[in-house]
Amino acid sequence: xxxxxxxxxxxxxxxxxxxxxxxxxxxxxxxxxxxxxxxxxxxxxxxxxxxxxxxxxxxxxxxxxxxxxxxxxxxxxxxxxxxxxxxxxxxxxxxxxxxxxxxxxxxxxxxxxxxxxxxxxxxxxxxxxxxxxxxxxxxxxxxxxxxxxxxxxxxxxxxxxxxxxxxxxxxxxxxxxxxxxxxxxxxxxxxxxxxxxxxxxxxxxxxxxxxxxxxxx
Numbered sequence: 531x532x533x534x535x536x537x538x539x540x541x542x543x544x545x546x547x548x549x550x551x552x553x554x555x556x557x558x559x560x561x562x563x564x565x566x567x568x569x570x571x572x573x574x575x576x577x578x579x580x581x582x583x584x585x586x587x588x589x590x591x592x593x594x595x596x597x598x599x600x601x602x603x604x605x606x607x608x609x610x611x612x613x614x615x616x617x618x619x620x621x622x623x624x625x626x627x628x629x630x631x632x633x634x635x636x637x638x639x640x641x642x643x644x645x646x647x648x649x650x651x652x653x654x655x656x657x658x659x660x661x662x663x664x665x666x667x668x669x670x671x672x673x674x675x676x677x678x679x680x681x682x683x684x685x686x687x688x689x690x691x692x693x694x695x696x697x698x699x700x701x702x703x704x705x706x707x708x709x710x711x712x713x714x715x716x717x718x719x720x721x722x723x724x725x726x727x728x729x730x731x732x733x734x735x736x737x738x739x740x741x742x743x744x745x746x747x
Contacts, residue, residue, distance in 0.1 A: 589631045
């Protein structure tokens with residue numbers, strides 16, 4: 531039976547699979563405008579987005595320097611709050627990974643979902659990529675949601691959902707993920723926004739029509 535877990539980082543402490551859904555020419559069409567689209571619809575500031583990318587790169591590099599291929603750890607940062615998933619041989623390694631990431635600049639909070647066990651196979655990881663792609667496709671199909679407001683991570687058939695969203699958006703995305711075949715558990719790692727906070731981030735566009743004809747001289 532599929533489970534649902536809710537983790538609120540505020541109170542506690544990828545995408546490659548989409549190519550399976552797109553034609554080979556899609557990157558050529560999307561590449562030039564992808565950055566603009568993401569920045570425009572992502573509810574983080576562009577500065578925070580860059581900091582999140584730096585956190586992921588620095589943490590992954592330091593983990594690789596420390597452990598090499600002995601571990602498989604994925605680092606996902608959203609709004610300076612980090613989700614760790616993957617596998618390590620021992621609990622001591624798990625704690626060491628946490629410590630490494632906690633010392634990366636600008637990290638505010640960490641959710642450590644790394645499990646103790648053998649490193650996952652290529653087939654397992656490919657399956658997770660496909661699973662996250664299916665969830666993403668479901669959110670894209672939902673006309674009441676914007677896919678770029680969510681970060682979707684799959685690990686061991688579990689789906690982790692990150693983002694700055696309203697409770698209604700969180701529930702809608704969770705419902706979509708839960709109904710994707712093969713998903714065992716949905717873990718919500720959201721930062722919830724009120725409707726007023728959302729309006730402050732995305733103010734409504736004025737529907738007024740500018741006057742026609744030449745302006746005053």
